[in-house]
Amino acid sequence: GEDVEQSLFLSVREGDSSVINCTYTDSSSTYLYWYKQEPGAGLQLLTYIFSNMDMKQDQRLTVLLNKKDKHLSLRIADTQTGDSAIYFCAERGPPTGGGNKLTFGTGTQLKVEL
Amino acid sequence: DAGITQSPRHKVTETGTPVTLRCHQTENHRYMYWYRQDPGHGLRLIHYSYGVKDTDKGEVSDGYSVSRSKTEDFLLTLESATSSQTSVYFCAISDAPQGSSGANVLTFGAGSRLTVL
Numbered sequence: 001g002e003d004v005e006q007s008l009f010l011s012v013r014e015g016d017s018s019v020i021n022c023t024y025t026d027s028s029s030t031y032l033y034w035y036k037q038e039p040g041a042g043l044q045l046l047t048y049i050f051s052n053m054d055m056k057q058d059q060r061l062t063v064l065l066n067k068k069d070k071h072l073s074l075r076i077a078d079t080q081t082g083d084s085a086i087y088f089c090a091e092r093g094p095p096t097g098g099g100n101k102l103t104f105g106t107g108t109q110l111k112v113e114l
Numbered sequence: 115d116a117g118i119t120q121s122p123r124h125k126v127t128e129t130g131t132p133v134t135l136r137c138h139q140t141e142n143h144r145y146m147y148w149y150r151q152d153p154g155h156g157l158r159l160i161h162y163s164y165g166v167k168d169t170d171k172g173e174v175s176d177g178y179s180v181s182r183s184k185t186e187d188f189l190l191t192l193e194s195a196t197s198s199q200t201s202v203y204f205c206a207i208s209d210a211p212q213g214s215s216g217a218n219v220l221t222f223g224a225g226s227r228l229t230v231l
Contacts, residue, residue, distance in 0.1 A: 004156070031217050042118075042204055042222035043157075050217070088156060092218075101147070101172070102220060104157040 004105035006089055011111045018076040020108045022089030025070060029091040032065060033102065034074045037086040046074070046087075076110075084112045117141045118223040120205050126229045133192040135226050137205030139185075145208045146188040147220065148172075148180065150201040157204065163188055195230045202227050 003025045012018045024032070030051050035043040049056045049063045049072075056063045062075040076083055089105040117140035127133055137146060145164055149157040149172075159172030161180040169180050177199060179191045192199055206220040 006156075008154075033219070035222075040225075042224045043206075043220075044222070045219050048217050048219065090157075101159060101162060103159075104149075106154055106156040 004089055004091055004103050006087075006105040006108045008106065009109050009111070011113060012079050014079060014081060014112055014114055016079055018074075018079045018083065018110055018112075020074045020076075020087050020089075020110065022072040022074075022105055023070055024072065024089070024091045024103075024105075026091055026093055026103070027070065028093050029070075031092045032063075032072050033090040033092070034061075034063065035088040035090060035104075037088065037107070039085075043088060079110075079112050081112045081114070084110055086110070118205060118207055118221060120203075120223040120226045122226060123224065124227045126231065127195055128231050129196060130194050133195050133228065133230075135190045135203055135205075135228070137188045137190070137223060139188075139207050141207060141209070141221075142185060143207040143209040143221075144185075146182065147206040147208075148178075148188070148190045149204045149206065150174065151204060151225070152201050160190065160203075192228075195228075197230050200228060200230045 005023045033048040034046040036046050037043045047058050060077045064073045086107040086109050088107045090102040119138045121136045147162040148160040151157050158174045160178050163169045163182040181189045203226045205223040208218050208220050
């Protein structure tokens with residue numbers, strides 16, 4: 001089945017850029033997503049990118065997609081302490097009758113230090 | 115959390131007891147999902163529903179059953195809880211039309227933490 005991999009931890013200093021990486025195996029992925037999970041909370045959608053795009057920018061967030069290498073990254077500019085959280089990459093395959101089933105990565109714990 | 119309520123939020127139970135987790139939505143979304151979150155595994159899909167009384171298995175469905183008797187409620191049942199089912203359970207909803215090619219994002223509840231002793 002589909003597989004999505006992420007590194008488990010990332011530590012950055014406040015004000016620096018963070019880059020969180022993700023690799024996936026499903027070549028038929030249609031959309032790729034980044035979700036953020038703060039302690040004790042559910043997942044919140046940060047952004048998503050369609051598979052025929054290679055970049056998407058949304059304020060401090062930049063998503064880069066290398067479809068050939070099946071590599072997705074999330075760059076957070078000017079990282080703040082409020083960005084400390086777990087970040088999940090997820091992919092969605094082609095449309096099916098089962099709706100929007102996503103396959104999630106293991107999550108990357110981002111720690112922002114002063 | 116966009117009209118999704120999970121209950122209970124925390125539960126401690128003993129091995130062999132039945133447990134039911136409830137997900138309630140006020141968004142009238144067609145699709146509902148149950149995921150479990152475990153360290154090192156991320157989120158894994160247990161079961162999902164694509165309409166009232168229409169459900170299907172996810173990748174880790176063994177030991178779990180679900181029911182959806184009305185649009186707003188999706189129940190996850192552990193018939194006989196085991197320690198391996200200690201986890202945080204998340205419900206999610208989406209309004210993806212069947213076969214849709216759009217982004218159709220998932221919206222998640224706050225989670226239910228289950229401990230099986």
